[in-house]
Amino acid sequence: MRLIVGLGFIAHGMAKVGRGPEHFAGILAALGLPMPDVLAWTTIIVELVGGAAVLIGVAIPLAAVPMAAVLAVAIVTVHLPNGFSSIKLQSVDRTGAHFGQPGYETDALYLACLAALVVLGPGRLSLAALFRRKAGVRGISL
Numbered sequence: 272m273r274l275i276v277g278l279g280f281i282a283h284g285m286a287k288v289g290r291g292p293e294h295f296a297g298i299l300a301a302l303g304l305p306m307p308d309v310l311a312w313t314t315i316i317v318e319l320v321g322g323a324a325v326l327i328g329v330a331i332p333l334a335a336v337p338m339a340a341v342l343a344v345a346i347v348t349v350h351l352p353n354g355f356s357s358i359k360l361q362s363v364d365r366t367g368a369h370f371g372q373p374g375y376e377t378d379a380l381y382l383a384c385l386a387a388l389v390v391l392g393p394g395r396l397s398l399a400a401l402f403r404r405k406a407g408v409r410g411i412s413l
Contacts, residue, residue: 272387275384276388277324277325280319288315292315295314296311325385328397346379351374351375
C-alpha cells in the first residue's frame with residue numbers, strides 16, 4: 272500500500288514539476304482558488320515530500336494530513352461534478368478508447384489508503400520500524 276500511495280503522489284508531483292509549476296498555478300487560478308502560485312508550490316511539495324515519507328514509511332501520520340487536504344481540494348474543485356467513477360469510457364474506435372473526465376473514485380481510494388496507513392502503521396519494512404528496532408523501542412509509531 273505504501274508503494275502505490277507513495278509512488279502515486281510522487282508521480283503527480285513530478286508531473287507538475289515537469290510541466291512547470293506555473294502551468295499548474297494557471298489551472299488553480301482558473302478554478303478560482305486563492306494564491307494559485309503559493310498553492311501550486313505547496314501542492315507540489317506535499318506530493319513529493321509526503322509521497323516520499325509514505326514510500327519509505329516514516330512520519331506517515333504527519334504527512335497524511337496535508338496529503339488528505341490536497342486530495343480533498345481536488346475532489347471538491349475538480350472531480351465531484353464528474354460523479355464517483357474514475358473510468359468514463361465514452362467510445363472506442365480504431366484509434367483506441369476515449370474517456371471522459373474522471374470522478375472522485377481514485378481520490379477516495381487514496382484517502383482510504385492514507386487512513387489505513389495512519390491507523391495500522393507503516394509496517395515492518397519501513398524506516399520507522401528500522402528506527403524502532405535500532406532504538407529497542409516497541410509499540411511507538413513514527
